[in-house]
């Protein structure tokens with residue numbers, strides 16, 4: 001489809017997420033009709049971090065909306081590592097729990113790597129366990145981490161062509177940038193991928209060559225129009241609240257300076273309403289797959 005350069009197609013993550021939720025809801029209704037129990041997702045939450053609390057609440061609410069059973073295991077900030085590992089042992093054994101996540105970040109006295117490594121890969125619906133990360137690298141069936149999975153789903157559902165395209169990923173975090181670079185270079189997506197990070201030289205020049213630019217750098221409005229090629233697809237993973245004089249006291253922006261970038265794009269994700277809504281939906285999709293034992297028998 002030929003697009004007017006000045007009016008990019010908005011990738012409506014909110015709409016796509018709600019469509020997928022309806023699909024999951026229908027599948028759960030069919031499961032219940034067959035007299036089987038619904039999928040069960042558990043979130044483990046340690047401490048009182050406001051952002052973590054609101055993520056977990058949202059996960060709980062959305063799980064219930066699609067008909068899953070949802071539980072939250074809450075622990076005080078001072079829980080010992082041993083006690084948390086025991087909880088994980090318990091969840092690994094509980095046959096009524098299909099998948100669970102341990103909300104990050106964890107308090108400093110707990111070794112998050114040790115905790116993640118303790119999760120049974122079969123129940124690791126965050127896709128953080130090394131077995132799932134390794135299987136992803138080898139294109140074997142596995143749980144994909146929620147944000148990259150959500151982005152790939154947006155690209156698929158929008159029918160965006162990826163084969164042979166230059167894809168530039170900004171940011172190499174374990175949960176977004178690095179898996180994103182792997183997924184875009186795998187067979188099926190077939191991009192030529194450049195993964196940029198804090199030591200990257202000539203960043204602007206590299207970005208300007210991207211057919212698909214995925215910004216997960218964690219800096220508000222970092223990507224400017226001058227860094228983007230005409231007709232590029234731009235995916236904005238960032239979400240930042242910036243204080244201002246408005247009634248709300250803040251405005252929300254992503255890693256992309258929307259005003260200057262959007263007029264150059266063929267497609268762009270808005271913030272909010274782009275990548276964000278896809279993340280929890282991907283977690284729900286993984287939980288349904290865990291319930292159906294799609295990857296591991």
Ligand code: GUN
Nearest residue numbers: 101102103104105126146
């Ligand atoms: N903290 C921020 N994002 C995530 C996520 O996707 N999963 C977990 N477990 N913790 C997080």
